[in-house]
Amino acid sequence: MKRVSVDIGGTFTDCFVAWGQRCVEGKALTTHQNLALGFNESLADACRQLELTPAELLADVDSVRYATTLGTNALIERKGPRVGLLVTTGFKHTVPLSRARGYGEGLTEPEQMDIPNARRPEPIVPMTMIREVRERVDYLGQAFWPLDEDDVRLRIRELVDGGAQALVVMFTNSVVNPAHELRVREIFLEEYPAHLLGAIPMVLSHQVAGRKGEYARGTSAIMDAFLHQTMFHGLGTLELNLRAQGYHKPMLVNHNSGGMAQLNSTDALQTVHSGPVSGIAASECLAAHAALGNVVATDMGGTSFDIGVVVQGGLKYYDFNPVIDRWLVSVPMVHLVTLGAGGGSIARYERMFKTIEIGPQSAGSDPGPACYDRGGMKPTVTDADLLLGYLDPKNYANGRIPLNVRRARQAMEEHLCEQLDMDLVEAAKLIKRQVDASMANGISTELRTLGYEPKDFTILAYGGNGPLHACGIAEALGVTKILAPPYSSTFSACGAGNVNQMHIHEMSTWTVLFNPATRSFFTDYEAFNRGVEELERRGREDLIRQGMNDGQIRYRLELDMRYGNQRVQTAVVTALSRLRCQRDVLALMDQFHERYGERFGEGSQSPETGVRINTLRVCAYVEQPTVQFANLQIAGTPLPPPDPVGHRECHFVGHEGAVKTPVYDDGARTEGVEIDGPAIVTTRATTFLVEPGWSYRAVAQGAVWFIRK
Incomplete structure (x- = not known):
């Protein structure tokens, strides 16, 4: 297996190269103005370790896969085209009203408790860019008001004259009968051929989201249209960059559903949060290969802290109506909780409680933390870690980013020390304690919300800053063991290469398996099977178009089910692909x-x-080879640590004064090595901090257990 997988984050671009039996990691700052520059630098870093040129590697590699936050950044910055919306007459206010939930969705818990002061997000589509079209399809898919084609031409012309750079069509019940939406696209191309308008994209809502629910389906299509241009140019630039370096195979893009596809088979909305979701995919593989049981995936990068859950048996949690930014959408996405607690998260003085608040604002990679000496003026978590002695100013990121201690001290003193009436070290300790507690609280809340206890899970600490804060998170969480997995600093990039080529298609249905009024069971097996076959056909066509063979394709049927008229739906993955008799119905129940x-x-x-049953969902996929993980259980007699390469004065939460702390290099990652804290292990990609009262135990593939003594 020869594969390049990339995770383009808000601060760093990580590159993971599987080259036969070798796996190497590359890292570079993300270049937001041109993602290809950061990718090239990260790839070159990996190539130097393999003693290859990028051209030699790309000429012989099997595939290149990208997971990116480009769409997430575009939403945050509201950088996108002017979008126009066509809706069924009488439904002009469906999206603006936002099911009366627009004030609260996408806000933090404290903000949701203060709804009177909450503000709606600025709409992607203003009211002036919404037009009603005379047409109507009922819930059975029957057109009882035919599409008025002259009206369609007039409304499209009004939107184009109003400056629309992307168009969305969202008609009522189009998921049952999409004929009217499809005809609108034909009319649009008749009126405005691509050579006249430069191929303004038109997004049809039924092709983005297959479930009923006009508001969520509408916002899904609107966000897809809004992100289309950014993703087209951003990922297109990456693809052209690969072509220029001699790579001529299709570029693959990771999806937030936990799969991947070629660029020409990827909706822009599917790329949002695809980087952190790739880390959950790697966690799933690791749990299966290394027999870890239930795991919590925690990714502490430069911008955020992401949490995902994988329970034993490979069951991942999905959000079928996730909130992205401030909008409810209707796409299946691997469940993810994101906190503003990365290394670049900005710490600021909170006047009301006279303490420190961290995040969600981040310094990112440009300008970055104050210590990066690139223009950042505000203190961050990384600045605090540097001032506490945990980071080597001359050997951060393998020496590629020299850190300026004076800048970190200046930012801390100017923005925090004076307001808090604390000295420099105490303020830095407060940041460390606050951010560790915030991450621990996020993990605990997520697990207990799902009905689990943290002690029943193996907690994975990865990302560039995960091993640096692992002991602090575990201490605040009250657990005695935490694992930094193999390739911890580029674990999400590793996961980007461990996913299957996959497409998910879904369809709303009204299938009553048991009717209590008539005491009868479902018998229309043919109608149910037709729906499943249609979804399989769509998935099969997607994969065959990308060069997959029919015999390689596998299918997984998922059903959203509920009791009676309960609002709560439960997703059920079933081995039954068809219903043939009452026994199958009873087994499903x-x-x-x-x-x-x-x-x-x-x-x-x-x-x-x-x-x-409310929703039929078919996952069509082709299994791909994955990076294999070893057994990571602690075994055998521990080995003594190597000689330290130096010592540093470090400050630890709960300990007065500076502590002389030994510093080790990559030699400390030899399998079996055990080190009692306090200690620091600095590698080319990350820093492992062993706090007092903890021990460090290296196991296979460079993974490390942190254990409370």
Whole structure:
């Protein structure tokens, strides 16, 4: 296997190269103005370790895969085209009203508790860019008001004259019968051929989201259209960069569904949060290969701290109606919780409680933390880590980013020390304690919300800053063991190469498996099977178009089910691909009953109210080879640590004064080496901090356990 996988984050661009039996990591600052520059530098870093030129590597590599935050950044900065929206007559206010939830969605918990002071997000599509079209399809898909084509031409002309650079069509019940949306696109191309308008994109809502629910489907299509131009040019630039270096195979893009596809088969909306989701994919592989059981994936990078959960058996949690930025959308996305607690997160004085608040604002890579000496003026978590002695100013990021201690001290004194009436070290300790507690609280809240206890999980600490804060997170969380996995600093990039080529298609349905009013079971097996076959056909066509063979394709059927008219839906993955008899219906109900009990507690089921399927979902995929992980359990007699390469004066939370701390290099990552804290292990890619009262134990593939003594 020869593969390049890339995670383009808000601060760093990570490159992971699997080259036969060798795996190497590359790292560079993200160049937001041109992502290809950061990729080239990161790839060159990996190539130097393999003693190859980038051209030699790309000429012989099997695939190049990207996970990127480009779409996330575009939403944050509101950089995108002017979008126009066509809706069914009478539904002009569906998106602006936002189901009366627009004030709260996408806000932090404290902000949601202060709704009177909350503000709606600035709309991507203002009211002046929404036009109603005379047409109507009912819930069964029957057109009882034919599409008025003259009206369509007039409304499109009004939007184009109003400056629309992208168009969205969102008609009522188009997921049941998309004929009217498809005809609008034909009319648009008749009126405005591509050579006249430079190929203004038109997004049809039924092709972005297959479920009913006009608002969520509309926002999904709007966000896809808004991101289309940014993703087209950003990823297009990356593809041209690969072509210029001799790589002529299709470029692959990771999706937030946990799969990947070629660039020409990727919707812009599918790329949002694809980087952190790739880390969860790597965690899933690691848990399976290394027999870790339940794991919590925690990625502390330069911009954010991302949390994902994978329970034993490979079950991932999905959000089927996630909130992206401030909008509810209708796309299946691997469940992810993001906190503003990265290395670049800015620390500021909180006047009301006279303490420090960290994030969500981040210094990113440009200008970066104050210590990067690139123009950043505000103190960050990385500045605090430097002032506490944890980072080597001359050997950060393998020496590529020299750190300026004076700049970090100046930012801390100017913005925090005076307001807090603390000295420099105490202010830095407060930042360390606050950020560790914030991350621990995020993990605890996420697990307990899902009905789990942290002690039943292996916590993975990865990302550029994960091993640096692992002991602090574990201490605040009250757990005694935490694992920094193999390739921890580029673990999400590793995961970008460990996902399958996959497409998910879904369809709303009204399938009553058990009707309590008539005491009858579902019998229209043919209608159910037709729906599944249609979704399989769409997935199969997607994959065959990308060069996959029909015989390679596998399918997984998922159903969103509920009791009676409950609002809560539970996703059930079933081995049944078709319903053929009542026995299959009963087996499906039993599986739902069991899954519901696992989620909400045994005895909470209520089959007497009826059992219903609301959504059919088919995942079509082709399995890909993955990086193999070794058994990471601690075994054998520990080895003594090598001689330290130096010592540094470090300050630790809960300990007075400076502590003379030994510093080790890559030699300390030999399997079996055990080191008692305090200690620092500095490698070319990251820093492992062993705090007092903890021990460090290196295991296979460079992974490290932190254990409370």
